[in-house]
Amino acid sequence: MQAGKPILYSYFRSSCSWRVRIALALKGIDFEMVPVNLIKDGGQQLAIIEYLEETRPTPRLLPRDPKKRASVRMISDLIASGIQPLQNLSILKKVGEETQLTWAQNAITSGFNALEQILQSTAGKYCVGDEVTMADLCLVPQVANAERFKVDFTPYPTISCINKRLLALEAFQVSHPCRQPDTPTELRA
């Protein structure tokens, strides 16, 4: 990290890559992107975000207060362990074409039911208080996945509202899947 430009192996559509792209944009880190057409996804990219936080502490992605940090990690883990792995490409393939939409919707809505309730006690402008944190980096890509799977957002007013606020921020825009070097022309915006 200290020596030379970091390389991010990224896939435009991957919610895990997107989380890391937001972190890099927020911290103003110049990086080289090597697009990889990922099939296999995972939640492992939280380790990259924690590493960035430790080596480039400004701006903070984890609050100073241990209880707030725990809330941020709880929300991040709820998404990265509790939702995303259950609706990623490799799982949906195994589930089979007929049932995969319902499967993905169930995985997301049971996670979002818990998340909506948690956010009602932790959120300010963003997921935890009024500063952008790692939890927000996890939220936006997961909401985009939910939209792809046509999840009904009526029961999730807090999630929707925070997501809209975040999408207005530049770091979330430059890192968006519709604006990556490997985004196919028909998906660009």
Next chain:
Amino acid sequence: MQAGKPILYSYFRSSCSWRVRIALALKGIDFEMVPVNLIKDGGQQLAIIEYLEETRPTPRLLPRDPKKRASVRMISDLIASGIQPLQNLSILKKVGEETQLTWAQNAITSGFNALEQILQSTAGKYCVGDEVTMADLCLVPQVANAERFKVDFTPYPTISCINKRLLALEAFQVSHPCRQPDTPTELRA
């Protein structure tokens, strides 16, 4: 945390609860256990471990060096996001009785294939170097799950060997599912 004894809502069989029980034992934290017969599992308990690390820093569960910390988190996330959620009870129920053994074995072996390779470059006596870390707290409960699903360990000599070393430590023994207040008599050891 500072005021009064912490309460852990725990389920003897849950690999997520077990990870936290190991952390509590390693840090010598006296706690009250409230057994909950969990069906719904999740990886969210890593947030508890990180919180314990921040509020009770001794003994360390994350190495001081940022690159080693990243290895620890990568391994922990590989297990907590990449393996455990795909083979937990609620998913296996959805998959259906006929295929659930194969499903669980596939989820675990594809994760363990990656893990075995990573450990070959990070491991010393334990997952990362010669000190017990959060990665080890994730490894042992996941290996126990693999054993329940009759995964063949021949391709995983590094995983097996580290697991054996860890199971010899007291913190891993007192926290073991076969020795919890809610362990049914026939599973006690």
